[in-house]
Amino acid sequence: xxxxxxxxxxxAEQKLFSGLVEKVVAPGAMGDLGIYPQHTQLISRLRAxxxxxxxxxxxxxxxxxxxVLEVQPTLVTVLADTGMRAEDLDAQxxxxxxxxxxxxxxGKDPEDLDYEAIQAELEAAKAQMEMLHRIGxxxxx
Amino acid sequence: xxxxxxxxxxxxxxxxxxxxxxAMEMVAASxxxxxxxxxxxxxxxxxxxxxxxxxxxxxxxxxxxxxxxERPTVKKVGYIIxxxxxxxxxGLNVNxxxxxxxxxxxWKAQGVEVEIAVFGNKAxxxxxxxxxxxxxxxxxxxxxxxxxxxxxxxxxxxxxxxKIDRLYMxxxxxxxxxxxxxxxxxxxxxxxxxxxxxxxxWDYIYEPESKGVIDALxxxxxxxxxxxxxxxxxxxxxxxxxxxxxxxxxxxxKMINDLKLVYNKARQAAITQEISExxxxxxxx
Numbered sequence: 001x002x003x004x005x006x007x008x009x010x011x012a013e014q015k016l017f018s019g020l021v022e023k024v025v026a027p028g029a030m031g032d033l034g035i036y037p038q039h040t041q042l043i044s045r046l047r048a049x050x051x052x053x054x055x056x057x058x059x060x061x062x063x064x065x066x067x068v069l070e071v072q073p074t075l076v077t078v079l080a081d082t083g084m085r086a087e088d089l090d091a092q093x094x095x096x097x098x099x100x101x102x103x104x105x106x107g108k109d110p111e112d113l114d115y116e117a118i119q120a121e122l123e124a125a126k127a128q129m130e131m132l133h134r135i136g137x138x139x140x141x
Numbered sequence: 142x143x144x145x146x147x148x149x150x151x152x153x154x155x156x157x158x159x160x161x162x163x164a165m166e167m168v169a170a171s172x173x174x175x176x177x178x179x180x181x182x183x184x185x186x187x188x189x190x191x192x193x194x195x196x197x198x199x200x201x202x203x204x205x206x207x208x209x210x211e212r213p214t215v216k217k218v219g220y221i222i223x224x225x226x227x228x229x230x231x232g233l234n235v236n237x238x239x240x241x242x243x244x245x246x247x248w249k250a251q252g253v254e255v256e257i258a259v260f261g262n263k264a265x266x267x268x269x270x271x272x273x274x275x276x277x278x279x280x281x282x283x284x285x286x287x288x289x290x291x292x293x294x295x296x297x298x299x300x301x302x303x304k305i306d307r308l309y310m311x312x313x314x315x316x317x318x319x320x321x322x323x324x325x326x327x328x329x330x331x332x333x334x335x336x337x338x339x340x341x342x343w344d345y346i347y348e349p350e351s352k353g354v355i356d357a358l359x360x361x362x363x364x365x366x367x368x369x370x371x372x373x374x375x376x377x378x379x380x381x382x383x384x385x386x387x388x389x390x391x392x393x394x395k396m397i398n399d400l401k402l403v404y405n406k407a408r409q410a411a412i413t414q415e416i417s418e419x420x421x422x423x424x425x426x
Contacts, residue, residue, distance in 0.1 A: 008189055015185040030348045041200070044348035047358055066308055068358045069195045077189050079361065112213060 005037040007053055009062060009078040016062055017053070024076050025052040026069050026129075032100050033069070033077055040046040042071040046080065048120075048127035050134070061086045063131055082124070091104035091132050145411070148404040152397055159393035165229070165300045166386035172282055173318065173379035179283065180315065180376045187369045194331060194362050200289050203352040208359045211330045212306045217254040219274070219283075219296050219305035220245070220327070223312040223370050224264035225378040226279055231379060231385035233313060233321060238387065240323040241268075256305050258296050260289070260371055275297065282379075284371050286364060293367055297360065300329055301390045308363075312370040313377040319384060326370070328363055361380040 017100040024035040025078075027049030048065035066081035101122035105115075198209055222241055224234050245255050258275040259265050265276045276296035280288050301306045308329040314322045347354050 008185075010186040010189050012183055012186050013363060014182050028348050033348075039197075040346060041343055042346040042348070043197075043354050043358070045354055068193070068354065068361065070196065072196060077193050079186065079190055079193065079358075081361075101340075 003037040005035070005039070005074060005076055007076045007078070009051065009080065009083065011064075011067075011083045016080075016085065017060075019055065021053040021055050023054040025080065026052075026076075027051065028069065029088065032107070035071055038073050039071050039076075040073070040139055042069075044069045048124040049128075050086075050131045051078065051083075060135070061131070061135070063089055063128060064128065066120065069104070086135055088126055091129070093126040094125050096108045096130065098122060098129065100123060143405060145407050147402055148407065150401050152404065155393050155397050155400070159390050159397070162386045162393060166383055166390060169383035173376060174398050176372070176379050177315070177377035180372050183365075183369055183372055184225040185270055185408060187365050188191045190362050190365045193358065197358065198331065202351065202355070203344060204355055205213075206355050206359050208329050208331050209227065209299065215248075215253055215306045217256055218248050219256045219299060219308040221293070221308070221310045221367060221370075222259045222268060222294060223262045223367075224259065224267075225374065226262040226263035227378075228263065228384060230381040232297075233381040234267075237284065237313055238264070238319050238322040240325060244311070244325050248286060252337060256296075256299060258291065258292050261374075279373070282375060284375065286368050288391055289367055289371060293364055297363060302343070308334045310367060310370055312374050314377045315373050315380065318380040321381055326366070328366060330361075351367045362366070365393070371410060 001072050003026070004022055007017060007021045007024055009015070009017040009018060022037075024033075026033045026035065026044075027047050029045040032049075033044065034108075035042075044111045046064055046067045046069055049063075051062045051064045052059055062083055062085055064078060064080040064083040065081075068079045070079070103117050104118050105122070198204075204253060220241065222237075224237060228234070243416045248255060249339050255271065256274050257271050258267050259268055259273055260280070265273065265278055275292040277292045296305070296308055307327070310322065310326045310328050312326070315389055318321055337426050344350070
């Protein structure tokens with residue numbers, strides 16, 4: 001029997017996933033992290049990207065952006081700032097967000113600009129687009 | 142028929158008032174259901190956050206976050222008070238403020254100063270004389286975390302700079318649609334939850350370095366608690382308004398019945414008088 005680890009994925013607005021999984025791949029701040037059961041304690045920040053988990057039924061993916069990941073030997077907790085299921089991703093909305101952020105970075109007076117927030121927004125939107133390409137919802141580039 | 146017309150207009154105006162309170166009751170009821178859904182949706186996050194912070198508090202970490210350290214002397218305490226923007230919700234805000242004032246008075250008796258940040262118009266007006274450190278009002282029925290971070294940051298910065306030594310949150314707890322209980326929650330220092338199973342010596346692997354991760358985690362922890370408080374308070378507001386409007390509608394109905402009785406009595410008395418006058422007049426002829 002394959003050993004499993006409890007995975008909890010929550011955002012401030014909703015619970016995205018809770019259940020036993022065989023493997024988790026999370027977008028850590030320093031690179032993707034592969035987590036198997038009995039992993040040592042780890043705590044990491046998240047960047048925007050795809051969170052993949054493997055259950056006996058197959059592999060599913062979620063989109064998360066920002067937040068904190070905590071690993072205990074039998075438990076993985078993902079506290080995402082924002083997140084959604086892959087099928088809820090919207091290419092049009094992501095494209096609009098990219099355009100909006102780029103406009104904001106170029107147009108206005110640099111004095112009253114919150115660079116960090118816009119940069120984060122831009123990165124999140126780009127990561128969404130990338131994921132959409134990978135799961136084949138949008139063709140061509 | 143003395144005063145009959147006055148009574149009729151009075152009945153009419155109370156009927157109009159009842160229409161309004163009835164409508165407000167129904168609006169509040171449907172908004173309450175949505176607010177409750179939001180409250181329940183954000184609960185898992187707060188729960189998971191609490192358990193992760195519990196792990197962190199139980200570990201032997203290389204970096205001790207200032208929020209987990211209790212300062213020996215308290216010179217000034219901070220309060221985040223969460224109220225509604227609008228009135229007509231019964232004693233909800235009054236009870237909350239009473240609890241807050243009692244708690245503040247306790248600190249003042251020990252010679253401790255207070256610093257206050259508020260959410261909601263009602264608290265902003267009530268606590269203005271204390272000199273507010275920060276306030277945020279009119280967040281709507283579906284408050285966003287992004288609207289709150291500014292106010293929260295003011296208080297967290299005050300703690301980091303040593304201006305305040307403790308931070309409390311005062312908000313209403315949603316027990317059920319009939320009961321809302323004001324409560325004071327300690328935000329900082331974070332009270333550790335002891336867990337015997339985690340008593341052995343361990344520490345995390347950090348990515349990137351420990352300070353950044355733990356700082357981000359603690360900031361989110363406080364934000365999630367305040368967000369939960371604000372969302373819960375919206376549900377409380379709607380529930381309290383629903384109950385207040387229901388009793389207002391009931392009272393209006395009672396008043397209409399009473400007035401109708403008075404009106405009919407006056408009408409009958411006038412008719413009786415008229416008949417006796419006619420009879421008396423006929424007898425005299």
